[in-house]
Amino acid sequence: MDQPKTIKITDPKIALTKAEHYCAYQERSQQEVRDKLYEWGLWPDAVEQIISQLIEGNFLNEDRFAKAYTKGKFSQKAWGRIKIKQGLKFKRVPDVLIKKALQTIDADDYLVALTRILEKKAATLSEKNALKRRYKLQQYAMGRGYEADLIADVLKNSDL
Template identity: 75%
Template sequence: MDELKKLKITDPKAALAKAEHYCAYQERAQQEVRDKLYEWGLWPDAVENIIGELISTNFLNEERFAKAYAQGKFNQKGWGKNKIKQGLKFKKVPDVLIKKALQAIPDDDYRLALEAILTKKARTIEEKNNLKRRFKLQQYALGRGFENDLILDILKTSDL
């Protein structure tokens, strides 16, 4: 099995077909595909040609990837915009596309999600001191990637 994993692809046509399959399976960032092509043992000029071909045939679309990533992490994992932004930066997505992806998350849904996360967490905190309790909730939400001003606003207007 290890020999199969280390199998190198030197034919650009075969690599393109395999990369198309890789991109069709789920949305990918350009850097993910580039790393995978290098992992397969392709040369830099072949890698860039394949990336260009994938973009022109719309197998690879960085904006589509950024929006899908942002929606997925928000809806499935309950991540805040700061954490999503860091994840996209880690995948080397351009700032302009990160901004577009974050704007695609509806503000009302975002606020409701944060309120739900804080409410759920508040039930598990046994701290009696109100100040310490709110600090714990704030730290938890910050760790999930939500913005401090929004967290404080919700904590101020709710009785958590």
């Protein structure tokens, strides 16, 4: 089994073109692009220069990335705010942009999503003990990144 050969790019112009395609394909964080450029074997000064050019050309926009990431993880995977925030922090998105992106989640949709994942999980549980059952649901929702107080409210106001 041969290891897949990583492409080494030393010409910044070629790297810029490739990075533009990489960013045009889907929204990326600066850190993802930086990691990819280093993976290609570029020097730090070339990497930072290319990142600047990508930002100027609007191929790279952290604010846009944060909002797209938030929207995607919430609507596709039903992640809660905590898990989305951790994901954005992992991608080194500035706190101010994380906060802004999380505000794009509609409060009503958020509650609906939380209720839906709890109902779905409740249907799979065979636990008869009400306290244990409630605990399992709470742990599950917290694992999905939802806030404990919100989970408690939803569980209290439903018969799950």
